[in-house]
Every structure is written in C-alpha cells, then in structure tokens.
Amino acid sequence: AYRRLDGGSRVRLKRNTFGQVQLGGQRRVYHHLLSVCRLLHLSSVVDEKTGHTAFRDFRRDKATMWRLFEDFVTGFYEREQRLYRVNPGGRRRIDWADAGATDAANRARIPVMEADVILESPERRIILDTKFYRDALARGRGTGTGKLHSNNLYQLLAYLRNRQATRPDGARHEGILLYPQTDGEPLRAEVRLEGFRIQARTVDLDRDWRLIEEEMLGVVGVQNDP
Numbered sequence: 001a002y003r004r005l006d007g008g009s010r011v012r013l014k015r016n017t018f019g020q021v022q023l024g025g026q027r028r029v030y031h032h033l034l035s036v037c038r039l040l041h042l043s044s045v046v047d048e049k050t051g052h053t054a055f056r057d058f059r060r061d062k063a064t065m066w067r068l069f070e071d072f073v074t075g076f077y078e079r080e081q082r083l084y085r086v087n088p089g090g091r092r093r094i095d096w097a098d099a100g101a102t103d104a105a106n107r108a109r110i111p112v113m114e115a116d117v118i119l120e121s122p123e124r125r126i127i128l129d130t131k132f133y134r135d136a137l138a139r140g141r142g143t144g145t146g147k148l149h150s151n152n153l154y155q156l157l158a159y160l161r162n163r164q165a166t167r168p169d170g171a172r173h174e175g176i177l178l179y180p181q182t183d184g185e186p187l188r189a190e191v192r193l194e195g196f197r198i199q200a201r202t203v204d205l206d207r208d209w210r211l212i213e214e215e216m217l218g219v220v221g222v223q224n225d226p
Contacts (some may be wrong), residue, residue, distance in 0.1 A: 027043055035071040045194035066132035069180055070116050071129050072205075073216075077117060080213060081222045092118055094127075097165035119220060122169070126220060127159050128176045136187045136202050137178040143171070148189065148200050152177050160196045174198065176219065180205055 011017060018038040023030050046053050081151045094113040102110070117128040129152070137146025158177045162175045174197040179187065181202035189200040203215050214224055 007195075035068075035075070040199075051117065066130070066180050070130045070133050070224070073128070073178060074117050077119060077220070078215055081217060081220070084121045087118050088120050088185070092116070094159050094163045095166045097162045113159060113162060115163075118163075123171055124221070125163075125171050125173045127156065127163065127173060128175060128178055128220075129156050129159070131177060131179050134178060134182055135184070138199065148177070153193075153198070156198060157196070159191060160198075161194070166198075176201060178203060178219065 003115060013021040018034055023034070025119045044085070060176050074086070077084065096110060096113065096116060099107060099110060115127045117126075119126040119128060127145060131149070131152055133149070135146070136149075138149050139146050143190040156177060160173045160175050172195065179200070179202045181187075186204065187200055187202040191198050199219075201219050203212070203219065205212055
C-alpha cells in the first residue's frame, strides 16, 4: 500500500511521532487506527543479534495500559454517543485562571493542564479523567476503609476550578474519575466540593460488549437506544 501513495515519504518513528500527527476533521476515522499503530510501535523490541522484531506483553506495562485505557474511553465517547461534543474544537487544554499578571518568562514555567476527555452538552459540562490503578481506592495501614486517591482528586479539582473560571458561560462543570475495574467491588462514589459534583467510578471491561457499552454510557447519563 505504501508504494501506491504518491508523494509519501518515510518517517523515522519515535515515541513522540504519533502525537505530532494532525488528524483534523478525520479524528473520528483515524484516531483508533493511529492508536493501534502507536501501541505496536511501543511494544516492539528488536533483537540486536538477529535483527528480528518481537512484541513484549504490554499488559504488564502500567503506563501503556493507562494510555490504552484513555484512548479507549476517548474513542468510545466519540463513536458511541451523540449527546455530548467530545473535546470541543479538538481542545483538551485548560487555561490557568488569572495567570496574565505573571510575566512571560515565568508563565512559561507553569505546567500545562490538559484533561483526558471533555464532554459538553447544553445541560452538562464534564471533565473526565482516566486513571489506571490496581485498586481504585487508596487504603491506609491498619484500615480497610478505602479513600479516593488524593492526587487524583486534587488534580481534577484544579481542572474544574480553572475551566469554570476561564469558561463561565454554560452549565457548571462537573468531574468524573474513571478507573478500570480490576477486582473487588465496583466503585460508585460521589462528592460535592466547592460546588462541583465529582464522581469516582470503575468500569468492568472484562465482559460482554453490550454490558460495557451500557455501563460506559451510564457513566455520563446516556441511555442505550432501544
């Protein structure tokens, strides 16, 4: 197929090559395919002696599995529902509120805030952050009571504060922390902090697709079509 593409040139693949591809209006079509290509590239290992390529078990790599889960969630909401716009304008970056008083040199030192998925409808604005842990709850020594991971909660709350401040028009923002269910009981938690509704949910991906679809849609309040 490559030989039939006039004007095409070879690209030396690196880890950041895939993130530089601009899909534009074709994201819905090509995002999944590009994600598969990235996964294959990152999972390939070349034997220095033989030159042969083998694939390592990416399921043991937490960072790769996290990225795969994030890509799945993004792709699912892009393809399987029409109630929300997904990452409106192709933008996931969240501006810092009141950062204009900082001079340019120091402003460049401020970390970028970028949400995993932003969903918008006339009634709801949701910032959804995917996480990948063996246990969706942090458990202290000597206690079986699980608590939400503090760094996850602080990060999501920062996203909510700043996007609400920089984009005040529309429904008040709410947040969802979404984890894959690994074992144990499913997590269904909801809190309200500083006026923001925040949910923490797990989704069980080890079952029939129809049940996965129903649960994923239910996370954001979308019902299956009859």
